[in-house]
Amino acid sequence: MSERKQEEVMAEEQASTEGLKFTERLAWLGFMLFFVVVLAIYVARGIGLERDVAEANRELLDAQMQLAQYTQHEVPRPAEVGLTNAQVQAMQRRGIARPELQLARSLLEQPELISHAPVLGGQMYFVPDGIHVLNDRWVLATFEDGHVRGQMLLEYDVAHGNVTWQVLESYLE
Structure with missing residues (x-):
């Protein structure tokens, strides 16, 4: 079992x-x-x-x-360049009736601000159509002597109808 x-x-x-x-x-x-x-x-x-x-x-x-x-x-909006109405009125109070025109004239009368030497016996001068008032402080100006061309950034100040200029930057193209 x-x-x-x-x-x-x-x-x-x-x-x-x-x-x-x-x-x-x-x-x-x-x-x-x-x-x-x-x-x-x-x-x-x-x-x-x-x-x-x-x-x-x-x-x-x-x-x-x-x-x-x-x-x-x-269309892209262009940059705002030039004097505003308030800036024009402020310049008029400082003795400049037509600021953009008078700034351009003042600059045209001062070619000695151009520090670059002319080429081939030319004489440096500001190009009237190349003067652009950027705002109530700066101007961009084109200059040439007939052979070479350049641009200049200038700072300006207005007091009693007189404009004083200071060259900030300048270059030849």
Whole structure:
């Protein structure tokens, strides 16, 4: 009987081992199924996000194209150069009735402000059409001698109708 009992015990152990292997396999199958489902969810979310990004890029491109259509005929606004009405009135109170005209005349009468030597026996002078009053402090003036040309940035001050000049920068082209 003991042999039979041993066989029964061995059969029970074998059945128990097979049962354990089956439950272990079932558990592994469950884990693998879980990971496959999680992976599928992440892949689906990634595909959805890629679609969202592609759609956002298309919308951005459409918006940029519309902006380009609206602005293609825009002309850039030039920089504000010259004297304001308030600056003209302040100059008039300091004794200059027509500031831009009188500043240009004063500068034309002072070619000695040009520190560059003339070339080939010429004489340096300010070009009348090249004098630009930038504001109530500075003037940009073009000068030449007939052979070489340059520009000069000058600072000016007006007191009792008299203009004093100071050269800030000058160069030949």
